[in-house]
Amino acid sequence: MPLNLDQYVSVHAAALDVRARRTELIANNLANADTPGYKARDLDFRQAMVRAAGETPTSGVHLSTTQAGHIGGNATADATALANGQGADLKYRTPLAPSLDGNTVDAQLEQAAFAENAVRYQATLTFLNSKFRNLMTAILGS
Secondary structure, eight states: OOHHHHHHHHHHHHHHHHHHHHHHHHHHHHHTSSSOOOEEEEEEEHHHHHHEEEEEESOOOOOSSTTSSSSTTTOOHHHHHHHHGGGEEEEEOSSSSSSSSSSSHHHHHHHHHHHHHHHHHHHHHHHHHHHHHHHHHHHHHH
């Protein structure tokens, strides 16, 4: 029986992609920590993984829309993310202590989120490495 490699590593490969996107978002937040009016963004990992699996999220309220500009429709503040299929997973971060200039980035929280995401990215790489090592053991023996 042939092995479908995509199915064998699909969850971990999708998780790596989502973690990489989250790393970019957090790095962008850190880079704009002093930009007036910048709104910190983050990725809903669970929702992004459901979307990566090709399913539609079942939690939350789903509105019926008749035009792309309606709330809950296809409109988003980040048009490039929407073009890449990432718009629905992007969320604005709620600030703990809002600044006077409208910036919602808390550098310490962002650094902690970046470190946590890096550890989880490394863990996913470890799982993938284990999968491939098991495959090589099955092919080569011992």
